[in-house]
Amino acid sequence: MIELFYKGGIMMYPILLSSVIATAVIIDRVYIFFIKTKFLEKGKITEMFSLAEEGGREKALVLMQNEKSIFSELFISALKENNEHDMEEAALLSGEEILFYLKRRLYLLSVLGSALPLMGLLGTVLGMIKVFNKVANAGNAADISILAGGIWEALITTAAGMMIAIPVILIYHFFNRTVEKISHAMQQKVSRLIMVLKKTERA
Numbered sequence: 257m258i259e260l261f262y263k264g265g266i267m268m269y270p271i272l273l274s275s276v277i278a279t280a281v282i283i284d285r286v287y288i289f290f291i292k293t294k295f296l297e298k299g300k301i302t303e304m305f306s307l308a309e310e311g312g313r314e315k316a317l318v319l320m321q322n323e324k325s326i327f328s329e330l331f332i333s334a335l336k337e338n339n340e341h342d343m344e345e346a347a348l349l350s351g352e353e354i355l356f357y358l359k360r361r362l363y364l365l366s367v368l369g370s371a372l373p374l375m376g377l378l379g380t381v382l383g384m385i386k387v388f389n390k391v392a393n394a395g396n397a398a399d400i401s402i403l404a405g406g407i408w409e410a411l412i413t414t415a416a417g418m419m420i421a422i423p424v425i426l427i428y429h430f431f432n433r434t435v436e437k438i439s440h441a442m443q444q445k446v447s448r449l450i451m452v453l454k455k456t457e458r459a
Contacts, residue, residue: 264412265386267379271372271413275420278368281361282424285431288358293326295438301445304331308452326354330446340454347446354442358435362428369425376417383410 261268300323307316317335320328333346387406 260412263409264416265379265383265410267375267382267413268416271375271379271416271420274368274372274375278365278420278424281364282427284361288360289431289434293358295441296323296325296327305449305452308335308449308456311456313453313456326357327442330354330442331449334446334449334453340450343450343453347450351439351442351446355435355439358438362431362435365424365428365431369421369428372417372421372424373414374417376414376421379413379417380410383407383413386410 261272264271300319304316304319307313307319313335317332320331320335330347330350333350334343337343337346383406387410390406
C-alpha cells in the first residue's frame with residue numbers, strides 16, 4: 257500500500273489529508289448524533305404532554321429542565337412563553353439552534369466528497385503528462401512497457417480519490433437524512449405541545 261501511495265504521485269498527499277479530515281468529521285458527527293444528543297425518552301415526552309394537558313405547565317417545565325438532552329430546550333422554550341405566537345417563535349429559534357448544532361461540519365463532507373474525485377483526476381492527468389513526456393524523450397527507443405506502466409501508476413490517484421469519495425458522499429447523505437428525521441420529529445412534537453397549551457389556556 258505504501259508503495260502504491262508513492263507511485264500515485266504528489267496528489268496522493270492532498271487525497272490522504274482529505275481522507276483524514278473526512279474521518280475526523282465522521283467520528284465527530286457519530287459521537288454528536290448517537291451518543292451526546294440522544295432524543296428524549298418516549299416516556300418523558302408522554303409525561304410532559306400529560307402534565308400539560310392537566311394544566312400543569314410548571315410541572316412540565318420542571319420535568320424538561322431536569323432532562324440533560326439538548327432536545328429538552330425545544331420544549332422548555334415553548335413552555336416558558338404565554339401566548340401562541342411567542343411559543344412558536346421561541347420553539348422555532350430553539351429548533352434552529354439544535355439543527356445548526358447537528359449540521360456543524362457536515363458541509364466539509366459535502367465539499368470533500370465533491371473534491372476528492374477531482375483531486376484523483378488531476379493526479380492522473382499530471383501522471384499522464386509525465387508518461388508522455390518520457391515517451392517523447394525516449395524517441396524511437398520508446399518501449400510500450402513505459403507507456404503501460406506509466407498509465408496504471410497515473411490511474412492510482414483516480415482510484416484513490418473515488419474509493420474515499422464514495423463512502424464520504426454516502427455517509428454525508430445518511431447524516432443529512434438523519435437531520436431531516438430529527439427535524440420532522442421536533443416539529444411534530446412541539447406543534448402538539450403548543451396545541452395542548454392553547455387548549456388548557458382556553459379551558
